[in-house]
Amino acid sequence: MASLVVYDLEFTTWEGAVEGDWSAPGQLREIVQIGAVRLDEALAVQGEFEVLVKPVVNPRLSSYFVELTGxxxxxxxxxxxxxADALGRFLGFCRGETALSYGNDMVVxxxxxxxxxxxxEALDHGLLTTPFLNIRPWLNALAPAxxxxxxGRLWKVLGLPRPTDGAEHSALFDARSVAAALRHLRANGHALPAGCR
Incomplete structure (x- = not known):
């Protein structure tokens, strides 16, 4: 493993959207923010990425989204x-390295x-050049809490120091929280999932 990317997304949402699986008319999971950290073999941060995205179908953010994410x-x-610009930039940041999310963000x-x-619209880099992996099942199995x-709450649940800058439901902060959880599990003798090697 030369490096890997841990990323998180914030996307349009409304009160009750999660429970309804975004099934109400006009409710699309349009990305509004992408945050990511590139980690080296020791899981130290080698670079960070953050971008805001203008939704197209729902250009006005719901008050629920604003309150949730800040x-x-x-x-x-x-x-x-x-x-397309934001996605291209993000995929360029990934550089074909494995990209890990805590959940099925690759679907979004x-x-x-x-x-x-x-x-x-054309994307500068294709999705197929980056392997995506949902590490939530692996992490939950090793740390049931x-x-x-x-x-964005993993650091707290695991009793780790708070990641720098930001708050829960901010994509970059949440990516830092996942990275902290990875470092914690590795320090406790757990190997990363097979897709990370």
């Missing part, structure tokens, strides 16, 4: 980039890439 409408309006990446392509924790 991402404000004015931030996205000012600093957000088109989805695929949805967003598909919508961008349907709009005629994490089973009900979201990515």
């Amino acid at each position: 991402v404000r409408q004015e931030d996205v309006d000012r600093d957000g980039v088109p989805p 990446l695929g949805e967003n890439a598909g919508w961008a392509r349907a709009r005629g 994490t089973a009900t924790a979201n990515s």
